[in-house]
Ligand SMILES: Nc1ncnc2c1ncn2[C@@H]1O[C@H](COP(=O)(O)OP(=O)(O)OP(=O)(O)O)[C@@H](O)[C@H]1O
């Protein structure tokens with residue numbers, strides 16, 4: 363039986379492929395891909411399906427893949443209810459509340475917040491006991507306070523370059539983010555041995571990488 367593994371394309375995929383290879387999993391097809399979306403590993407019975415993060419959670423929920431490799435930002439935002447088995451310690455970044463210098467987080471008015479992550483943003487302001495208006499932005503979230511669309515943003519930062527280059531300041535730090543291995547509950551019942559073998563292979567590599575850093 364082939365384990366079906368949905369891998370988030372883009373940043374996540376680029377950082378995860380070297381880990382898979384260190385775990386002895388052949389990724390030649392994945393590395394040499396052009397527009398293909400489904401790949402087999404020649405070394406083991408794995409099928410890799412490349413997809414956008416939110417779709418990885420949909421595939422897991424609907425049980426069409428056994429395993430998903432996806433950022434914890436996406437899992438939290440999409441209220442994932444499957445089992446998280448491993449933190450790969452890659453794709454590390456953090457949510458922040460950011461805005462222009464003149465933003466006053468304590469000003470007693472209903473704020474307008476721009477974000478790609480409305481649920482995470484709502485949860486954050488709920489814990490502060492603040493009711494805010496959220497505007498969903500699809501990309502370049504940093505533009506929102508700069509063009510006067512919102513008072514502030516909740517977005518991911520890694521190096522801080524985008525915030526710095528756009529003269530935005532961090533007003534608060536929220537959840538940290540990293541790439542996780544998640545498994546569909548039913549798949550875990552049906553193929554526990556194959557799934558734990560895959561996760562254990564990766565776990566060893568993550569431990570080795572941690573010892574080296
Ligand atoms: N600096 C970062 N900015 C955004 N996401 C990051 C960053 N570092 C790691 N990540 C992780 O990578 C994932 C996003 O990857 P990527 O930017 O390739 O996809 P995307 O957000 O769909 O972007 P695009 O729409 O531009 O393709 C996030 O879900 C997060 O887990």
Ligand SMILES: O=P(O)(O)OC[C@H]1O[C@H](OP(=O)(O)OP(=O)(O)O)[C@H](O)[C@@H]1O
Nearest residue numbers: 501502503517518519520521522523524
């Ligand atoms: O702190 P940094 O290292 O600068 O990284 C943070 C930036 O990266 C992400 O955007 P992405 O590159 O995914 O593009 P997007 O704005 O189109 O989503 C994120 O939304 C920030 O804009």
